[in-house]
Amino acid sequence: MTTIKAYGTESAEADLEQMEIERRDILENDVKIDILYCGVCHSDIHAARNDWGNATYPLVPGHEIIGRVAEVGSKVANFKEGDLVGVGCMVDSCQSCSACEDDLEQFCEEGMVGTYNGKNKHTNKQTFGGYSTSITVKDDFVLNVPENLDIKAVAPLLCAGITTFSPLNHWDIKEGDKVGVVGLGGLGHMGIKFAVAMGAKTIMITTSPDKAEDAKRLGADDVLISKDEDEMKKHKGTFDFLLNTVPVKHDINPYLNLLKRDATMVMVGAIEPLEPMHGGSLIMGRKRVAGSLIGGIKETQEMLDFCGEHNIVSDVEMIDMKDINNAFERVTNNDVKYRFVIDMESLKNEQ
Amino acid sequence: MTTIKAYGTESAEADLEQMEIERRDILENDVKIDILYCGVCHSDIHAARNDWGNATYPLVPGHEIIGRVAEVGSKVANFKEGDLVGVGCMVDSCQSCSACEDDLEQFCEEGMVGTYNGKNKHTNKQTFGGYSTSITVKDDFVLNVPENLDIKAVAPLLCAGITTFSPLNHWDIKEGDKVGVVGLGGLGHMGIKFAVAMGAKTIMITTSPDKAEDAKRLGADDVLISKDEDEMKKHKGTFDFLLNTVPVKHDINPYLNLLKRDATMVMVGAIEPLEPMHGGSLIMGRKRVAGSLIGGIKETQEMLDFCGEHNIVSDVEMIDMKDINNAFERVTNNDVKYRFVIDMESLKNEQ
Structure with a gap:
């Protein structure tokens, strides 16, 4: 177990604030990622504020994650330290139902495991999202990010x-x-x-x-x-x-x-x-x-490859982690062109 | 021109009653049909009562028509006197737009011509429907009816x-x-x-x-x-x-x-x-x-052929023409299993 910095809420009422969370040790199929950037999605706000009534606290939002691989488990073949990778809205699914077999894990019949506020099927631990310096994710749910893109503007592609x-x-x-x-x-x-x-x-x-x-x-x-x-x-x-x-x-x-x-x-x-x-x-x-609901992992990779080929990224406005509450307000008021992205360096440097 | 018996309304307020209407002379592509049976569709009631606000009076309802060919125009190749035929909800369309070319005349971009309360594109005359002893229809909109079926119960297949x-x-x-x-x-x-x-x-x-x-x-x-x-x-x-x-x-x-x-x-x-x-x-x-809206003429013929092959007809309750107002009431009250069909012999015999 490692303890890392994250931004999250301790309860439905609390503002988002810096906290420390425990990240699980890496398993043999896990990829540990140092997070560089995380996009701010409308869902993050609903979750932090418990608008959908299903939030489990503490809760760390963020499912538009870009980072570099820090460490891989012994059975990980497709990623190595230093690779530029992304994580989207899912970090796990049953991987055996007809939806998963059709590469549509978002419709997993047992329910996909959300990147935050979910429960990992394989580890039985709660999931914490990308408003954090680090995340550990099963390799099947990690995506390759083309190096030719403006990577901070890639984050919102994941959702x-x-x-x-x-x-x-x-x-x-x-x-x-x-x-x-x-x-x-x-x-x-x-x-x-x-x-x-x-x-x-x-x-x-x-x-x-x-x-x-x-x-x-x-x-x-x-x-x-x-x-x-x-x-x-x-x-x-x-x-x-x-x-x-x-x-x-x-x-x-x-x-x-x-x-x-x-x-x-x-x-x-x-x-x-x-x-x-x-x-x-x-x-x-x-x-x-x-x-239509997000997309499966295979299609998400196709989308990232398509973006690499056509040089497509999101239009973003960069923010520091400490400005997240203001960003939430502005998203709620439709006052952003068109996505906020958190520079995670700003969290590392926070005291 | 010939004058024939029909049941229809002279105005939105009038009950359905026997009247005489003029049927056009047959053109070279026309098929004149002696009507044997006509189904009673919910739309007939809406039209007779002007529920949709687009009724033109006098109005003769009926678009589930079964009859035998009485006469054909000089250029009609596919039908001959005595053939058992049907007419459904349409009697004409532009026959040249992309919908018509795709055999989906019900979506004709100029508007399909309804079997009643429509205006024939080729003759510019108002159309009168199947609550009548006779109807004249362009051959492309006439359907072959398999002889093996219980023909009075075939009528509702047309809608x-x-x-x-x-x-x-x-x-x-x-x-x-x-x-x-x-x-x-x-x-x-x-x-x-x-x-x-x-x-x-x-x-x-x-x-x-x-x-x-x-x-x-x-x-x-x-x-x-x-x-x-x-x-x-x-x-x-x-x-x-x-x-x-x-x-x-x-x-x-x-x-x-x-x-x-x-x-x-x-x-x-x-x-x-x-x-x-x-x-x-x-x-x-x-x-x-x-x-989905009815079906094109080609598919309607496929449906009739399918019914012939699988011996499928509608469950019907036969009525005489004079009982139509009562039938309308019962349809409105969902009190029919499952379709009324008018035996047109009963109109011929009316004084």
Whole structure:
């Protein structure tokens, strides 16, 4: 056992503050990672604040982790000291159910083990996340990170990246497809980058005209303001695919209306009840609405390789560990372009 | 022009009553049909009562039509006098858009022409439906009916049949699939028959325990009472496909919960706003909900051929034309097993 520095909460009420946690000794298949950077995901805030009612304290958030391998277990073949690696939202699963066998560990029938606030199936210990100087993870859940990328901006790929890459990849988006990305935030800005890189004609769909310029800077071919009924009518029935990243309750009927016959809108943001969907929105045109949750480990590696090849990273704002509470406030207020990343050096240097 | 007997309404307020309408002369591609039977569809009632606000009076309902060819135009090659034929919900479409080219005339980009209350694109005349002794229809929209079936019970196949066959066929239901049919009415009872004939393990899902016996008589392997939470839990995540025939607003979340990962529920009944769907119902398990509308002419012919091969017809209750208003009341009260069919001989004999 080693004791390391981490940022976490001792209870639902406590602010995030520096604490010390015990990290387990490495097992034969484990990879111990010195953390360089960790992204700040909306889920971190929900977990720290126990918004979902399932937090176990002490709790160390963080599941967009980039670091270098410090040590490997005796049976680890694919990683060695010094390798640049990443850890995303999962650190374990049963590895034997049909979902795991299909490389979709996020849908493990026994439940995937979250990078924090989970219980490791193999060690039976609680998991602590990436707001920390170190983490130890089973090799099957460690990802190779291409060295050519701006590595601090790679961190958000491990959650925001795979969440948007996976549906575009699974629904086979290809050159010439007309793809709409609904909502421009941490997820949406990655959706634009991926859809553009896949060769799609990519339209940013947003309620806010003031986001148009930034959407184009990110690569969107065009912007569609969803409150403009005339513009929405012009685009009716023309989209091959919609990636809906809106994280809150909203009315999806106007977006379904944009889809071509037999086309799909995939929801990745809103884990809550939506406004009533009209049956006719699906029946007329045999349309589909689906959901998608992060992505499996194999696909996450494919996503990182794709990013290496196309030089894709997240747009980030770097913060010191001590500024995390302020960052949480700003994320809650949608005031970040588009992801905060913690420079973990700032935690090492804290007294 | 010929003048024929029909049952229809002269205005939104009027009851259905016998009237005389003019049928157009046959064009070179037309088939004139002596109507033997016509099914009574829920849509007929909505149209007669102008529930959808788009009725043009006088209006003759009926789009589940079975009859024999009386006369054919000079260019009709596929039909001859005496052939047993059917006409469903459409009698025309543009026949040149991408939907029509894909044999999905129901999604014609210029709008399909309804069998009644529509405007024929080629003749520019209003269409009148099957509550009538005769109808004249473009040959491309006339279907061959297998002679081996109980023909009076074939009529509802032209709407209720294709509406349920099409999604099961399109989503490729096959032997061994576990299929749930939600709701037991005119659509649901056909859904059971088709799913069983396709080799699926077919479960009737209903709120009403008193429907269990009849569902089994129709061929369902089992019945799941959706109000029984313990039973619903047992079936969680086990269905390959759900065909949702419920025609009214309802909560689809409990049904989505029954689907396997990546599986689909198709809505065919509810053309109205549903209860709020939870984003998580789709995101957890990458599930899908889709819609489906009747079926194209090619697929409708496939459905009729499939019925001929598997000896599938609708369960019907025969009525005389004069009893139509009572039948409308009973359909509205869900008091029919499972489809009324008008014996058109009863109209011919009326004074």
